[in-house]
Amino acid sequence: MTALVQFENVTKQYGDKKALDNVSFTLEPGKIYGLLGPNGSGKSTAIKIINDLLQPTSGTVLVNGLKPGVESKKIISYLPDRNYLNDWMKVEDAFKLFEDFYEDFDRSRAEEMLRSLNISSGARLKTLSKGTLEKVQLILIMARRAKLYVLDEPIAGVDPAARDYILQTILSNYGEESSILISTHLITDIEKVLDEVLFLQNGRIVLQGAVDDIRAEHGKSIDGLFREVFRC
Amino acid sequence: MLAKLLKYEMKASARTLVPLYIGTLIVALVCSVQMALFIADNRSGFAMTIGVFQVNNTLTGILFLLFFGLCVAITVLTIMTVIQRFNHSLIGDEGYLMFTLPVTHTQLLSSKFIGALIWSVIGSFVMFLSLMIISASGVMIGADAINWGELWNQLRYIIRDAIHPMLVSGLYAFASLAAGILLVYLSIMIAQTEKLNNHRVAAAVILFFLLNWLFGAVESILFVSVGNIGVPDGFRISNDFMWAYNMVMGCRIAFEAVKCVICFMGTKWLMQKKLNL
Numbered sequence: 001m002t003a004l005v006q007f008e009n010v011t012k013q014y015g016d017k018k019a020l021d022n023v024s025f026t027l028e029p030g031k032i033y034g035l036l037g038p039n040g041s042g043k044s045t046a047i048k049i050i051n052d053l054l055q056p057t058s059g060t061v062l063v064n065g066l067k068p069g070v071e072s073k074k075i076i077s078y079l080p081d082r083n084y085l086n087d088w089m090k091v092e093d094a095f096k097l098f099e100d101f102y103e104d105f106d107r108s109r110a111e112e113m114l115r116s117l118n119i120s121s122g123a124r125l126k127t128l129s130k131g132t133l134e135k136v137q138l139i140l141i142m143a144r145r146a147k148l149y150v151l152d153e154p155i156a157g158v159d160p161a162a163r164d165y166i167l168q169t170i171l172s173n174y175g176e177e178s179s180i181l182i183s184t185h186l187i188t189d190i191e192k193v194l195d196e197v198l199f200l201q202n203g204r205i206v207l208q209g210a211v212d213d214i215r216a217e218h219g220k221s222i223d224g225l226f227r228e229v230f231r232c
Numbered sequence: 233m234l235a236k237l238l239k240y241e242m243k244a245s246a247r248t249l250v251p252l253y254i255g256t257l258i259v260a261l262v263c264s265v266q267m268a269l270f271i272a273d274n275r276s277g278f279a280m281t282i283g284v285f286q287v288n289n290t291l292t293g294i295l296f297l298l299f300f301g302l303c304v305a306i307t308v309l310t311i312m313t314v315i316q317r318f319n320h321s322l323i324g325d326e327g328y329l330m331f332t333l334p335v336t337h338t339q340l341l342s343s344k345f346i347g348a349l350i351w352s353v354i355g356s357f358v359m360f361l362s363l364m365i366i367s368a369s370g371v372m373i374g375a376d377a378i379n380w381g382e383l384w385n386q387l388r389y390i391i392r393d394a395i396h397p398m399l400v401s402g403l404y405a406f407a408s409l410a411a412g413i414l415l416v417y418l419s420i421m422i423a424q425t426e427k428l429n430n431h432r433v434a435a436a437v438i439l440f441f442l443l444n445w446l447f448g449a450v451e452s453i454l455f456v457s458v459g460n461i462g463v464p465d466g467f468r469i470s471n472d473f474m475w476a477y478n479m480v481m482g483c484r485i486a487f488e489a490v491k492c493v494i495c496f497m498g499t500k501w502l503m504q505k506k507l508n509l
Binding site for chain 2: 014015048051052053054055070071073074076078080082083084085086088097100101102
C-alpha cells in the first residue's frame with residue numbers, strides 16, 4: 001500500500017539554521033498521528049512542506065506517491081494555526097467556497113456540525129469570537145472526505161468544554177482509509193485519540209512509534225514523556 | 233478553476249470599489265444638474281442677482297472639487313486594492329487557504345492579475361463616464377444653439393484622423409497598466425523572500441522603483457539601438473510621421489509585453505520555490 005506521506009532525508013534550512021535536519025518518516029492510512037515538540041522544533045515547517053507551502057532544501061517528499069502539488073491538495077484537508085478566511089465572508093460563503101473548490105466537501109455534514117455547535121450559517125466571520133472562528137474552520141476541514149487531515153493546533157483556541165466535542169468530531173468524521181496528523185502542545189487532551197507519535201526536537205525526530213508501545217516501554221503517559229524529553 | 237478564483241477575487245474587491253464607483257457617478261450627476269442650473273440661471277439673467285450668482289459659484293466649485301477628489305480616490309483606492317488583495321490573500325494569513333486550494337500557481341496569479349486589470353478598466357470607465365455626465369449638462373442646456381450637422385461632420389473628421397493613434401495609444405496604455413500591475417506583484421514577491429522578509433513593505437517599495445528604473449534603462453538602450461539601426465534612410469528624408477509613430481509605439485507595446493512575461497514568470501517562480509508564509 002502506498003504511504004500517504006513519505007519524508008526521506010528532508011532538510012529545510014533558513015540561512016544557517018536548520019528547521020528540519022535530515023528527517024525521515026512515513027504516515028500510513030487509517031491512523032492518527034501526533035506531531036509533538038516544543039516551539040521551534042520544526043513541526044510547522046514539516047506541515048508546510050506536506051501542504052506545498054514550503055519547498056525542502058534537500059530530500060524527497062511524497063504525498064500519496066506524488067510530489068506535493070495540485071493532486072496532493074485534493075486529498076489533504078489542512079487546518080493552519082491561524083484564521084485563513086477572509087473576514088468579509090459569512091459562514092455560508094465559506095461553505096460555498098469549499099464546495100466550489102473541493103469535490104470532497106460534504107455540505108450536509110458541515111451544516112450538521114454547525115447546528116451542533118450552535119453557530120449560525122448567516123453569521124459574519126468578523127463578528128465571531130476567536131474560538132468560534134476556529135470551530136468554523138475545523139468544521140470546514142472535517143466536512144471534507146479527505147485522505148489526510150493535517151491539523152495544526154486544532155484545540156488551542158477553544159474552551160475545554162468544546163475540546164471534547166472537537167476531538168469527537170475529528171474521530172467521527174474521518175474514514176478508515178484516512179489519516180490525521182495533529183500538531184499540538186495540549187497532549188493530555190489528545191493523547192487518548194493518538195495511534196502514533198513523532199517527537200521533534202531541533203529539527204530532528206527524537207522519538208517515533210506507536211503510543212501503546214511507547215507507554216509500555218517508558219512506563220509513562222505520552223504527556224509525561226513529553227515533559228521529560230523536552231524539559232527546559 | 234480560474235473562473236472560480238476570479239469570481240472570489242472580484243467579490244472581495246467589489247466591497248471596497250463598487251460603493252466608491254457608485255458614489256463618484258452620483259456626485260458627477262449632482263455636478264451635472266448643478267451646472268445645468270448654473271447655465272440656465274446665467275442665460276435667464278437671474279444670476280445677475282448677486283446672491284444667487286455667489287451661491288451657484290460656490291456650490292459648483294465645491295461639487296467639482298468633490299468630484300475631482302473622488303477621481304483621485306478612485307485611482308488611489310484601485311491601486312491600493314490591487315496591492316492589498318495580492319498582499320493579504322497570497323502573502324498574508326489568507327495565503328494558507330489560497331495556496332492549499334487545488335489550483336495551479338498560474339491560475340492563482342492569473343486570477344489576481346485579471347481581477348486587477350478588470351477593476352482598473354472599470355475605474356477608468358467610471359471616471360470617463362462621470363466626465364461625460366458632467367459635460368452632458370452643458371450640451372443639453374445649449375442644445376438649441378448647437379449645429380448638430382456641423383458638429384457631427386467635425387467629429388467624423390476627428391474620428392477618422394485620430395482613431396488609429398487613439399487605438400494604438402489605448403493599447404499601449406493597457407500594456408503599460410498590465411506591466412505595472414505585474415511589476416508590483418514581482419516586487420511584493422521578492423520582498424517576502426527570506427532575506428528581505430523583515431522589511432517587506434519598504435523592500436517592496438524600493439524594489440518596485442528599482443525594477444521600474446531598470447526596465448526603463450533597458451528600454452532606453454533598446455530604443456537608441458532601434459533608432460540607430462532600424463530606421464531606414466528613406467524615413468529620415470520622407471519624415472513620415474505615422475510610420476514613425478507606428479514603429480515607436482509598436483516597439484513600446486512589444487517591450488511592455490516582454491515586461492509582462494518576465495514579471496509574470498518571475499512572480500510565479502517565486503511563488504513556487506521561495507514562498508515564505
